[in-house]
Amino acid sequence: MPKSALVTGATGQDGSFLMEFLLKQGYEVWGLVRRLSVPNLGNIQHLVDRVSLLDADLIDQSSLNAAVRQAGPDEIYNLAAQSFVGTSFVQPVLTGEITGLGVVRLLEAARAYAPGARVYQASSSEMFGKVDREPQDESTPFHPRSPYGVAKVYAFWACVNYREAHGMFVSNGILFNHESERRGLEFLTRKVSHGVARIHLGLAKTINLGNLDAKRDWGYAPEYVDLMWRMLQLKEPDDIIGATGESHSVREFVEAAFRVAGISDWEKHVTIDEKNFRPSEVYNLRGDAGKAKRRVGWEAKTRFKDLARIMVEADIKSLEAARKSS
Ligand code: NAP
Ligand code: F7E
Numbered sequence: 001m002p003k004s005a006l007v008t009g010a011t012g013q014d015g016s017f018l019m020e021f022l023l024k025q026g027y028e029v030w031g032l033v034r035r036l037s038v039p040n041l042g043n044i045q046h047l048v049d050r051v052s053l054l055d056a057d058l059i060d061q062s063s064l065n066a067a068v069r070q071a072g073p074d075e076i077y078n079l080a081a082q083s084f085v086g087t088s089f090v091q092p093v094l095t096g097e098i099t100g101l102g103v104v105r106l107l108e109a110a111r112a113y114a115p116g117a118r119v120y121q122a123s124s125s126e127m128f129g130k131v132d133r134e135p136q137d138e139s140t141p142f143h144p145r146s147p148y149g150v151a152k153v154y155a156f157w158a159c160v161n162y163r164e165a166h167g168m169f170v171s172n173g174i175l176f177n178h179e180s181e182r183r184g185l186e187f188l189t190r191k192v193s194h195g196v197a198r199i200h201l202g203l204a205k206t207i208n209l210g211n212l213d214a215k216r217d218w219g220y221a222p223e224y225v226d227l228m229w230r231m232l233q234l235k236e237p238d239d240i241i242g243a244t245g246e247s248h249s250v251r252e253f254v255e256a257a258f259r260v261a262g263i264s265d266w267e268k269h270v271t272i273d274e275k276n277f278r279p280s281e282v283y284n285l286r287g288d289a290g291k292a293k294r295r296v297g298w299e300a301k302t303r304f305k306d307l308a309r310i311m312v313e314a315d316i317k318s319l320e321a322a323r324k325s326s
Contacts, residue, residue, distance in 0.1 A: 004028040006071040006117075008106065009079030010053065013182045014122070016043035018077055018225040019051055025229070030071040032056050032080065043182050058102030064109040072113075075232050077120045078106050081152075084186055085126060088148035089279055100151035100158075107162045107170070115168065118232045121159045123172040124152045125217070125243070125285050135288040138174065138241055145280040160239070169237045173228050176243035176287040179307060180221040181314035188250060189218060189311060192257045197315035199269055200261040201323070206269050210276025212251040215284040219244045220302035220310065230296035243287020244300040256308035261316070 005022050009015040010031030022029050029051040031044065041048060054070060056063035058080050068076070081099040082088065088095040103121060110117050128136045129145035144150045159170040183190035188209075195207035219242070227242045258266035292298040302310070 002026050002028050003074045004030065004071060005075040005077060006030045006032060006054075006068065006073040007077045007079060008032040008056075008058065009081065009122070010051070011040050011043055012079060012083070013043065013180055013184070013221055014178075014225060015079045016047070016182055017180070017222045018079065018228060019044065019047055021222075021225045021229060023047070023050055028052075030054055030067075030073060032067055034058075058098050058105060061105050061108065064105050065113060068106075068109040069113040073117050075118045075120070076106070076110055076114070077122075077228060078103060079122045081122065082148070084184070085146045085148045086186070086276075086278060088146050088151070092147035095147045096151050096154075099148060100154040103155035104158050107158060107168070111162070111166055111168065115166075118169040118237070119159070119171070120228050120232055121155060121170065121172045123156045123159075123174045123239070124149070125174060125176040125241075125287060126282060127153045127156060127174065128285065129282050131284065134284065135243075135245065135286040136241070137288040138239055138291055145282050146278065149282075156239075163237055169232075171231045171234075171237040172239040173231055174239060174241045175224055175227075176217040176219065176241070176285060178219045178221040178224040178242070179311065181311055181318075182221070183311075188216075189253060189307070192254055193308070193311035193315045196257045196261050196263070196312050197319050199263070200316060201319055203319070206271050207254075208271045208273050208276065209250070209254070210273065211278075211281055212254065212272070213249055213283070214281055215247045215249045215286070217243045217245070217247050217286045218253070218304060218307055219300040220307050223300055223302060227292055227296065227298045230298055234296065238295065240292050240295060241287050241289050242292055242298070242300070243289045244303070245287060245289060246304055247284060247286035248304050252304075253308060256305055257312050260309050260312040
């Protein structure tokens with residue numbers, strides 16, 4: 001019998017890469033999508049004939065119960081979230097409902113209808129927030145700096161509690177930023193790669209940004225879904241960091257992205273606007289993924305400059321294709 005997996009957040013960046021990965025491993029794959037007035041299947045259009053999609057929402061307990069009961073999965077990957085930090089400051093209650101309580105709703109559904117399933121929770125480096133050491137590892141204290149980070153901390157501890165209280169196999173992957181050509185357009189790297197591509201093709205003149213001094217540990221998303229899967233193959237549940245171990249500023253990413261398009265005077269193409277700054281910022285994140293290497297043999301491969309190149313080239317290519325077909 002092939003193993004089966006239920007992936008929430010199926011339409012998102014990570015959900016799409018994870019479902020591809022699981023199909024390659026021979027899994028029967030169930031993807032959870034929420035009802036939208038206009039379907040949002042762009043990232044998984046190429047997969048819809050090979051996975052089973054279920055309608056459910058992390059805000060709605062009965063739909064989660066029904067989805068878990070129908071799929072009867074061996075593994076559950078909870079990737080669904082209101083995942084944009086900026087929005088969490090203007091929609092803190094919604095973010096708490098989805099990104100925090102939504103995880104408990106899913107755990108309850110699993111406890112009732114698939115108690116033997118192994119559960120992966122998409123925890124985040126945003127939980128470290130205002131860090132007191134560098135690099136951050138699994139023993140670094142949490143000090144979240146946004147409603148998103150706060151919700152992720154709540155969800156993290158809920159997972160630990162379901163492990164301890166109910167003996168369930170629940171693991172937290174504490175992943176640092178991972179990006180790709182499938183990233184939402186509001187996130188920094190994609191906003192920049194897409195903006196650079198538009199400038200390169202003469203479709204725009206500038207990109208409007210915020211804090212150029214913040215630093216992140218940016219990796220390439222397809223590699224991180226492999227870590228998620230490896231974590232659920234362990235004998236015992238565990239909490240493990242995924243990161244590159246390198247940290248770069250927003251300014252460095254912008255510079256690298258413009259360089260891919262052959263533009264060296266990038267300052268001329270960047271404007272700064274207060275609206276892109278956060279009320280409380282996470283200034284510097286750099287992860288120590290030593291435990292991931294020791295426990296499951298995982299390490300990030302794609303380096304910073306290659307990430308910028310992959311993303312800018314992909315955006316140039318897709319904008320050119322769109323232009324030709326219009
Ligand atoms: P993403 O592209 O924003 O995808 C989020 C997914 O969640 C989308 O499929 C979205 O559906 C779904 N979703 C949102 N609200 C929902 C709800 N109420 N019910 C059901 N589904 C809902 O995020 P990602 O980058 O793939 O990240 C995956 C997970 O990892 C998230 O939990 C994120 O917080 C976490 N994480 C990400 C990173 C990173 O750097 N990418 C790092 C650490 C942790 P729609 O398409 O309908 O909006
Ligand atoms: O911001 C700065 C911004 O929105 C990165 C999510 O996947 O990773 C992500 O959260 C940095 C921040 O991602 C703009 O202030 C400057 O310092 O791409 P971002 P994030 O906040 O790091 C973590 C690990 C997650 O878990 C989250 O789900 O870039 N920045 N100017 C800007 N950011 C944006 N978005 N837009 C700007 O104009």
